Amino acid sequence: MxxxxxxxxxxxxxxxxxxxxxxxxxxxxxxxxxxxxxxxxxxxxxxxxxxxxxxxxxxxxxxxxxxxxxxxxxxxxxxxxxxxxxxxxxxxxxxxxxxxxxxxxxxxxxxxxxxxxxxxxxxxxxxxxxxxxxxxxxxxxxxxxxxxxxxxxxxxxxxxxxxxxxxxxxxxxxxxxxxxxxxxxxxxxxxxxxxxxxxxxxxxxxxxxxxxxxxxxxxxxxxxxxxxxxxxxxxxxxxxxxxxxxxxxxxxxxxxxxxxxKESDRSDPGVAAQENQSQLGSHGLSLCCQTTKFLKAPYTFFAIHGCAALVLFMSDGIVGEYSAFIYSYSVEQPLLLTHKTAGYLPSLFWGLITLGRLISIPMSYKMTPRSMLFINLIGIMVTFLFLILTQNSVTGLFIGTALLGLFLSSIFPSMLAYTEDLLNYKGCATTLLVTGAGMGEMFLQILVGMVIQTQGNYSFLVCGVSLSSLALTLFIVLLVLDSIHPRTSGGSSRKPPELGREAVPYQR
Structure with missing residues (x-):
């Protein structure tokens, strides 16, 4: 269970x-x-x-x-x-x-x-x-x-x-x-x-x-x-x-x-020592609220914010541009779908996003946000490559649209949980991540629309491959920042899924 x-x-x-x-x-x-x-x-x-x-x-x-x-x-x-x-x-x-x-x-x-x-x-x-x-x-x-x-x-x-x-x-x-x-x-x-x-x-x-x-x-x-x-x-x-x-x-x-x-950690023997260490050496607990400590933050603190926001800028931008242009793409060459058939594609896309979010609820308990993000971002890029390879197939378009909705569905909540984990769950990153995602959905839609208008219908999928590859690259940079970010800045108490749910929190 x-x-x-x-x-x-x-x-x-x-x-x-x-x-x-x-x-x-x-x-x-x-x-x-x-x-x-x-x-x-x-x-x-x-x-x-x-x-x-x-x-x-x-x-x-x-x-x-x-x-x-x-x-x-x-x-x-x-x-x-x-x-x-x-x-x-x-x-x-x-x-x-x-x-x-x-x-x-x-x-x-x-x-x-x-x-x-x-x-x-x-x-x-x-x-x-x-x-x-x-x-x-x-x-x-x-x-x-x-x-x-x-x-x-x-x-x-x-x-x-x-x-x-x-x-x-x-x-x-x-x-x-x-x-x-x-x-x-x-x-x-x-x-x-x-x-x-x-x-x-x-x-x-x-x-x-x-x-x-x-x-x-x-x-x-x-x-x-x-x-x-x-x-x-x-x-x-x-x-x-x-x-x-x-x-x-x-x-x-x-x-x-x-x-x-405190309630969840009451039975953990290492909590007291961990709290004392955080109070003595940490500047991350109140980093979001105190200007002097914010200015003394390591460069990785700011880089994590920026990389996470850019990943969401790309992923939510893909959501916006795909839902906006998939209908127009499907009624033009080479597919030439009827208006009624093409009209099902945006509904399928949003329906699978909702279904994917429902499926992600139990999955997020078994998997870390980092693992879910890695699988999703790779899945998005592979799906766009699949769409390019099957560009003349109506069945391939419907399958690719469904897969894309599934892989895109849980990126935002997983990125928010992962980034806040790195920054010790103080709400530091939420505002920036929400704003970055919204900006991506609005501005990338404009950019992709201009590219399609000047370069042709085929560029719709090329833009998808480019944006998904860039999002995956930025996430890899975020993983590197995760490995070098000072752990004395708050000491995450995240539990690894392979240890039982009653295991003592490990130090990252």
Whole structure:
């Protein structure tokens, strides 16, 4: 059994905050995936062109990066983190309610920018708090966390699908001309790549007929229990003004992590000596919070941050560019798939990412994050090579897409757990890793789109091989940094999987 009593005990001890963070990440996933399928209906609602409406993508993605960076300033106490999570999850529900009333593309972009800020805060804080609570056991719980974002991202397009327009939702004389290939247009829309839309001409004036507002209101109702759950956790901890109910003292995230660590290590005979050594010689425990100690950090401290962020820049960039361009690649030479068949490819890709995150939950208990990362990064590169070798095969494309989704699924939570292990689980790297991943998803999509436009359709797979090879190379550099990074900076207490789960922690 991959779930032992000690891990179950940690989970029960932190049950309410853990379930709350998981639910908030479901809210994040619900909000991140609805925009693509509903974009044509929102275009009709705002009477805007395709080039104008795609700026809504940019507003959301850019503010998500800003929110991810700013949220790192809220890591001092759980009190402030819970307040930010409550506001952010409530904002997402309000955004779903407000979107149907946005009649201008500028107003819609502003609303989505606010949603992006909330999503960025959720992304950073949820990852950071789980890392601080579970520390060396965080890999399993981070995999569950990222399963929930995948589940939310899988659910929102399914909710929206029954309410999407089957014909052009702006009725005019040229409606019939633009309606025949409406599904093709919807699948071809690529964020941050306006040149991809210039060949489509759709009406801008005329009466609007769309039912997509019902989808947004359903998602608002589904998301409403999330801020309620955060509010209830705040109430349980006695931090709601005007309420005196208190089941216990509210600890900071660091204090909660320390209590959890003490509980899990109570039976280990070497813990006391290890703690004394850390207190005497370590500058890594508070390295993230104290400027003077931060400036005295070894160069490997900064290099580990940079390498890990760049690996995620590449891997999340691959997720963004593959999901954006796989449809367009498959309907062109040499495959020439029908629009309906090609439309299954993005769904297959995201479905296997969600399935892969579910499979990674038990795997992360048996394998170290480093091993999972190495297997995944090699798998991504081999999959792209397989796609190049089978570029004329439809079956090969579907198999490669499925494998790519599986290998990409667990990279972010595994990298976060591994990097924080090197830096002694203080939440140091979370903000940088989340920001680096988001930047990769946005900017590499633009870069690959430009390469495809100038070099041709075949360059799509060549870009994938190049990015995956670079990600693997950077990870190897990270392994070298791991071997030379000073272990007196905090003394990781990670347990090797081959020693029983009750074994004494080893010194790296």
């Amino acid at each position: 991959w779930w032992d009593e000690r891990l179950l005990g940690l989970f029960k001890k932190n049950l309410q905050p853990t379930l709350t963070y998981w639910s908030v990440f479901f809210s994040f996933g619900l909000c991140i995936a609805f925009l693509g399928p509903t974009l044509l209906d929102l275009r009709c609602q705002t009477h805007s062109s395709l080039q104008d409406i795609t700026w809504v993508f940019f507003a959301q993605q850019f503010c998500l990066l800003v929110g991810s960076s700013l949220a790192g300033a809220f890591k001092k106490t759980m009190r402030l983190c819970l307040f930010i999570l409550f506001i952010s999850s409530l904002v997402i529900s309000l955004v779903f309610v407000i979107i149907p009333f946005c009649g201008h593309v500028g107003v819609l972009a502003m609303v989505m920018a606010i949603a992006g800020l909330a999503m960025g805060c959720i992304d950073t804080i949820s990852n950071m708090q789980l890392v601080k609570i579970y520390q060396q056991e965080s890999a399993v719980f981070l995999q569950v966390l990222h399963f929930f974002v995948g589940f939310g991202a899988l659910l929102s397009p399914l909710i929206a699908d029954p309410f999407l327009s089957d014909t052009n939702c702006i009725q005019s004389n040229i409606t019939q001309n633009g309606s025949a290939n409406l599904e093709h247009i919807r699948n071809s829309l690529v964020p941050h790549h306006p040149g991809n839309h210039s060949r489509f001409v759709l009406p801008l004036q005329g009466p609007t007929a769309t039912r997509v507002s019902y989808a947004f209101w359903i998602m608002a109702a589904i998301n409403l229990p999330v801020p309620i759950a955060v509010f209830f956790l705040m109430y349980q901890k006695g931090m709601v003004p005007g309420f005196t109910h208190r089941t216990g003292t509210l600890l900071s995230a660091d204090e909660l992590a320390m209590e959890t660590q």
